[in-house]
Amino acid sequence: MRLISLLVISSLIVVCSCDTEGNVDPVYQTFFLKYYGEDGNQEGVDLLVNADGSMILLGNSSSQTNPITVPFIAKVDPFGTVQWQRQLGGLNEKAVDVELDNGGNLIVLTNFGDGVNSRVKVYRIGQDGTGIDSVLIDFQEWQVGRSITVASDGRILIAGSRRPFAPNNLGDFALPFEDFADMTVLAVDASFQNDTIIAGFGGGEMNGSALKIFENSSGGYNLLGYSDRPAKDDVRKTRFEAFTLNEVFSSPGQRVIVEVPGETQIAASVIETFSLPGYVMAGTSYVNSLSSNIYLVSYYNPLDRVTSNADKMPTTQYQTQYLLNRRLESVSVSAAEPDYLFVLANEIKDNNKRDIFLLRLTINGAVMGSLSFGSLEGDDSAGAVRAHPDGRIAVFGTMELETQKKMVLIMLSPNGNFSN
Amino acid sequence: MLCKRIIAILVIVASCSKVTLAQDECELILTQATEEFNAGHLTSIAAMLKDCLDKNQRRDWRQRAYLLLAETYLLLEDPANAEQSYLNVLRANPEYITDPSRDPIDLVYLSGKFTATPIFSFHGYAGPNITPVRVIHDVHSGGEPYAKEDYSVRLGWQVGAGAEYNYNDYLSGTLGANFSRTTFKQTTTNLFGMDKDIIEFVDRQNWLTVPISVKYTQPKGKWRRYGYVGLSFNYLMSDNADIEINNRDAKADSETEERTSFDKSISNVNLIDYRNRFNYSFFIGGGVKYKYKLDYFYFDLRYTFGMKNVANPEDRYNSLTLGLPYPYIDDDFRIDNLAFSVGYIRPFYKPRKLQKARTKSVLRKIEKEDNETN
Numbered sequence: 186m187r188l189i190s191l192l193v194i195s196s197l198i199v200v201c202s203c204d205t206e207g208n209v210d211p212v213y214q215t216f217f218l219k220y221y222g223e224d225g226n227q228e229g230v231d232l233l234v235n236a237d238g239s240m241i242l243l244g245n246s247s248s249q250t251n252p253i254t255v256p257f258i259a260k261v262d263p264f265g266t267v268q269w270q271r272q273l274g275g276l277n278e279k280a281v282d283v284e285l286d287n288g289g290n291l292i293v294l295t296n297f298g299d300g301v302n303s304r305v306k307v308y309r310i311g312q313d314g315t316g317i318d319s320v321l322i323d324f325q326e327w328q329v330g331r332s333i334t335v336a337s338d339g340r341i342l343i344a345g346s347r348r349p350f351a352p353n354n355l356g357d358f359a360l361p362f363e364d365f366a367d368m369t370v371l372a373v374d375a376s377f378q379n380d381t382i383i384a385g386f387g388g389g390e391m392n393g394s395a396l397k398i399f400e401n402s403s404g405g406y407n408l409l410g411y412s413d414r415p416a417k418d419d420v421r422k423t424r425f426e427a428f429t430l431n432e433v434f435s436s437p438g439q440r441v442i443v444e445v446p447g448e449t450q451i452a453a454s455v456i457e458t459f460s461l462p463g464y465v466m467a468g469t470s471y472v473n474s475l476s477s478n479i480y481l482v483s484y485y486n487p488l489d490r491v492t493s494n495a496d497k498m499p500t501t502q503y504q505t506q507y508l509l510n511r512r513l514e515s516v517s518v519s520a521a522e523p524d525y526l527f528v529l530a531n532e533i534k535d536n537n538k539r540d541i542f543l544l545r546l547t548i549n550g551a552v553m554g555s556l557s558f559g560s561l562e563g564d565d566s567a568g569a570v571r572a573h574p575d576g577r578i579a580v581f582g583t584m585e586l587e588t589q590k591k592m593v594l595i596m597l598s599p600n601g602n603f604s605n
Numbered sequence: 606m607l608c609k610r611i612i613a614i615l616v617i618v619a620s621c622s623k624v625t626l627a628q629d630e631c632e633l634i635l636t637q638a639t640e641e642f643n644a645g646h647l648t649s650i651a652a653m654l655k656d657c658l659d660k661n662q663r664r665d666w667r668q669r670a671y672l673l674l675a676e677t678y679l680l681l682e683d684p685a686n687a688e689q690s691y692l693n694v695l696r697a698n699p700e701y702i703t704d705p706s707r708d709p710i711d712l713v714y715l716s717g718k719f720t721a722t723p724i725f726s727f728h729g730y731a732g733p734n735i736t737p738v739r740v741i742h743d744v745h746s747g748g749e750p751y752a753k754e755d756y757s758v759r760l761g762w763q764v765g766a767g768a769e770y771n772y773n774d775y776l777s778g779t780l781g782a783n784f785s786r787t788t789f790k791q792t793t794t795n796l797f798g799m800d801k802d803i804i805e806f807v808d809r810q811n812w813l814t815v816p817i818s819v820k821y822t823q824p825k826g827k828w829r830r831y832g833y834v835g836l837s838f839n840y841l842m843s844d845n846a847d848i849e850i851n852n853r854d855a856k857a858d859s860e861t862e863e864r865t866s867f868d869k870s871i872s873n874v875n876l877i878d879y880r881n882r883f884n885y886s887f888f889i890g891g892g893v894k895y896k897y898k899l900d901y902f903y904f905d906l907r908y909t910f911g912m913k914n915v916a917n918p919e920d921r922y923n924s925l926t927l928g929l930p931y932p933y934i935d936d937d938f939r940i941d942n943l944a945f946s947v948g949y950i951r952p953f954y955k956p957r958k959l960q961k962a963r964t965k966s967v968l969r970k971i972e973k974e975d976n977e978t979n
Contacts, residue, residue: 202912203910203912203913203939204741204913204914204939206741209741209914209937210918211937212918213742213744213918213921213937217744217922218922218934219745219746220747220748220797220932221747221748221797222797223798224797224798224801224854224855225854249852249854259748261748266748266749267748267749586850586931587850587869587871587931588868588869589852589867591797591932595922604918604919
């Protein structure tokens with residue numbers, strides 16, 4: 186009878202302690218990995234987090250049989266459930282950036298056409314996905330947009346690069362034949378009626394791109410990017426470059442460069458930080474074609490703290506090359522103020538396929554941890570990383586799922602896990 | 606060579622004939638002894654049977670011979686030898702039960718002091734099973750609210766063995782070891798759009814389980830029903846899946862809803878690292894056992910309620926981040942199991958004298974029969 190009593194009691198304990206909806210933590214609702222898309226392939230490029238926690242996923246769609254792309258945009262709630270999704274624009278158009286305008290609408294930047302016919306296109310769409318306005322910027326020259334800044338007066342400022350058409354050249358230098366891409370800022374007025382080239386640096390560099398323009402406290406602008414413009418050493422090598430411009434974009438303004446001697450630096454993403462006032466620019470320092478590392482520079486604001494006037498090298502809060510024994514190429518940087526920084530990169534594997542790599546840092550640039558996402562055989566690529574208002578880390582990119590590529594949204598805890 | 610074979614056959618035939626002759630002889634002796642008993646010549650019976658008993662006769666012969674001896678010793682008022690003889694009856698046939706309408710009352714009374722109920726019995730079984738999945742939380746791999754997941758059962762199998770401790774004729778406790786292959790299928794539809802991708806995921810799990818149960822059994826009859834409840838402790842030994850991806854896109858230039866499919870099959874994906882390996886279950890079951898000689902065959906139906914989440918929520922997404930490139934993600938789920946088994950029971954009978962004789966029930970039965978007669 187003792188055995189029977191023991192079994193009856195044990196059975197009651199077991200039945201009472203089983204896993205149910207009530208006692209299994211639905212941790213998957215908060216921390217998850219979800220795929221998004223439609224027919225064909227969809228590749229994620231940018232992520233915008235609204236103040237209410239909803240997110241805008243921006244990518245490009247192409248069919249299984251035709252690589253020509255169409256921008257694809259979706260809105261998801263804080264738990265990753267699609268609220269709406271749609272294609273945007275037309276064929277042969279690639280979305281690159283999405284930002285909010287001063288009225289809370291979405292401003293989407295795309296590059297339309299390719300080769301010498303590449304043009305910049307801007308869309309304004311509502312938070313419910315309805316199109317409001319669009320403008321094609323066409324100065325009859327090759328132009329590629331990289332990012333949007335909505336100015337306080339409502340203008341849309343586009344940082345990117347262009348190969349100047351001679352009559353439009355605003356630079357100080359004659360254009361050599363090899364000149365391919367110069368740092369550029371374009372503008373569209375708030376009503377989407379007028380567009381202008383408001384800053385160009387043609388001729389100084391053969392290859393370069395503005396990444397982002399910021400309004401500064403003195404009424405002017407700070408422009409950050411990269412170029413191969415020669416410095417005091419008169420060597421044409423690509424390195425991080427930044428300008429302080431006045432309110433009328435007097436060219437070229439105060440210029441500063443940051444570099445790793447003997448290596449090539451290409452910037453990928455830049456943000457403004459407030460707990461450590463300044464700008465953090467993330468990029469890649471290439472040792473050679475088979476070795477590259479994440480390179481991060483934290484600038485002061487204002488930028489022009491120059492230690493050597495001749496070389497115009499600014500005093501920085503820090504500039505660090507992260508030697509992690511991986512082949513990494515930076516894609517995106519984000520800050521979770523006031524404590525953390527996240528850098529998203531592509532990790533290039535031995536088979537030349539990519540994984541998505543997340544580096545977690547303190548706001549001062551000290552490494553806290555890292556993790557990578559992606560399959561061994563799949564070509565998975567980074568899009569953007571953002572800090573969610575509720576403290577989560579939002580990682581956005583593309584994953585190759587055997588028969589198709591899909592946009593992927595990965596929501597992690599601040600310590601980089603799928604749980605608290 | 607041929608000669609050797611013929612000699613061997615002759616030797617076997619001769620041996621069989623010898624055994625048959627001996628049996629016939631002992632049968633004759635038992636008949637004579639019974640006649641002596643009926644004639645009241647009790648003292649010579651033991652001596653008459655001794656030689657044949659020493660020759661280890663057939664089970665039914667020994668049962669009859671020892672019964673005769675037990676009755677003889679009872680009449681000779683030799684209780685020690687009577688008890689020993691009845692013990693030998695049970696050794697010859699552990700399931701022998703006296704019958705008041707057939708046997709002398711003193712023999713029935715004597716039988717109440719003994720039992721041959723097996724203390725332990727061993728069993729083995731095998732059969733098919735199906736594994737219904739009970740979802741705790743529905744977790745989607747895609748962001749669409751209309752994506753749908755359905756589970757269906759697939760045929761698995763199990764084999765096992767165990768030992769049974771018989772508390773009495775009705776109640777017993779069982780401890781076993783069971784290996785089972787469970788399998789189920791999850792089908793995801795409407796992934797990445799209405800009527801678009803279909804993902805078929807077939808999971809095959811190998812479990813080692815240790816079931817412990819309490820069983821109630823009908824003690825008599827050729828067919829005996831039984832029922833039981835218990836717990837089992839389960840260890841997931843391996844978990845492999847086959848995944849079929851039907852990537853269905855709208856056909857280019859097609860005005861209809863026709864779709865073209867880019868399919869891919871992935872076999873033997875190892876999921877063990879993404880699962881909770883230890884689990885436990887509550888089960889109920891029942892069946893019927895058929896008495897065959899002194900052993901049993903049985904047919905058993907058991908339903909097992911899985912208690913713990915099979916998916917490991919901590920590692921749920923690692924399957925996607927560490928190299929498994931397909932759009933499947935584990936739900937939080939428990940698995941049940943419905944198993945049908947055919948088995949064999951080998952009881953280990955142990956004839957023995959009871960410490961507390963069950964003679965009261967014998968007396969009650971006799972009194973009842975007397976009352977009915979009157």
